[in-house]
Amino acid sequence: xxxxxxxxxxxxxxxxxxxxxxxxxxxxxxxxxxxxxxxxxxxxxxxxxxxxxxxxxxxxxxxxxxxxxxxxxxxxxxxxxxxxxxxxxxxxxxxxxxx
Numbered sequence: 001x002x003x004x005x006x007x008x009x010x011x012x013x014x015x016x017x018x019x020x021x022x023x024x025x026x027x028x029x030x031x032x033x034x035x036x037x038x039x040x041x042x043x044x045x046x047x048x049x050x051x052x053x054x055x056x057x058x059x060x061x062x063x064x065x066x067x068x069x070x071x072x073x074x075x076x077x078x079x080x081x082x083x084x085x086x087x088x089x090x091x092x093x094x095x096x097x098x099x
Contacts, residue, residue, distance in 0.1 A: 042082050050075075
């Protein structure tokens with residue numbers, strides 16, 4: 001961390017009566033919450049487009065031929081990635097809440 005950021009963290013921690021660890025945890029929670037909302041919006045967009053609730057529903061649509069595999073595989077992979085990212089962020093937020 002550059003010296004200016006270090007000074008800022010020290011000052012804000014002092015002003016708000018937090019340790020630097022508490023300050024970083026609060027910042028991390030805000031960052032992860034923002035990411036979780038963005039991931040949620042992307043997932044919602046795909047859910048609405050394909051009228052699905054889960055990755056399993058997406059697989060069923062592809063396997064049944066209701067949607068074209070070639071044209072939807074990129075979005076299927078993206079949905080899967082977003083789902084995994086969501087799980088990761090939720091896990092870390094829960095861990096931070098327990099500290």
